[in-house]
Amino acid sequence: MHRPVLVTGPSALPVSLAEVKSALRVDVGDSDGDLERLIRSAVAHYEGWSGILGIALVAQTWRQDFNRFEQKIMLGLRPVQSISSIKWRNEAGQISTVAEADYALKTDAGGRSYVRFVNDFAFPSDLYEDAAVSVEFVVGWPVVADAPTTPEDIKTAIILHVQKHYDEAAKANSDILDRVERDLISKYRAPFL
Template identity: 40%
Template sequence: MHCLPPELVTAPTAKPISLVEAKAHLRVDHGLDDGLIERAIDAAAGHLDGYGGILGRALMAQRWRQFFSFWPASRCLPLRLAPVTAIVEIRVRAADGSESVVDPANYRLLAGASRPEVLISLAASLPALEHAPDAVAVTYAAGYGETAETVPAAIRQAMLLMVGDMYRFPETVALGASGAVPMSATVDRLLAPYRRVQL
């Protein structure tokens, strides 16, 4: 059956790096380019953060909803993003069309750094599900925290380097150059330990 992508429920309210930090990194002491720098910060965050980001991680605190079409025999529901801090709700739609919320006493979060999962208790009585890709909806809180300082320093430094590249090379191809301006190789090295394999 078709697998639905995770759905963003609540977007982060803060950014992993601030305008002040980015300007200090760039050694910019005026406000003329603030809009450009803010867009570069947003672009860097968008490239790394959430389900669409290359890391497969939530950086700042946010909420996601993930869908399942059946109960796995293992009773483990793998979550696409990390780190996961809490399960907000598991809502199911039964074969008869009724909806219910799974009692939190019947599951627990296995918040491993690489593959967070929800483990459904073997003692829990699970309803027969509606034949639909969103029969089970798991809403969860993800991200390193509410403040930028909770995000690993290597990720934040990589973002600053990305912002620097975008600020200094606003065009994808420099005038007279033979190809696109590449991002710093240091960025890849800083991010490598945090990349997750999407299953």
């Protein structure tokens, strides 16, 4: 398994600038740039392959490459909504697409998603030597009516994360806010593989 690569980023942030300003009771627009930077920093802290949660907060498309086919291919991010395509490259560098009827998206009890190939799928034997199999998938909570459906506890954790770095009073109580933030995100932590 190779590190996942972002193909198409999210169309929105999980928490808007207006939501953060309302929660922090910020009325002036002088801080908009700083607050937007802090929101993006908080999202990066949680999200993606290198984020502490290993999830996507808003729908986005990722690609993950593998050296070979296996009956079950685990995907490195959560929550997976759909598989866009599965492609493979042969020794000559020609790319072929696996038919949708030959696989299914499955999710285990721990929330980890994987591609499960049907039993009679004939795995190609002439694969390219490295990263021959490529799975493109949509991961993250969808955007409905221009609003992300990211869970409220994650949105609250992002706001707390911003507050700790923006508000002087919050900096003094950051140990308490850290505990609250950890409690809010604890159920979204990646299960052990």
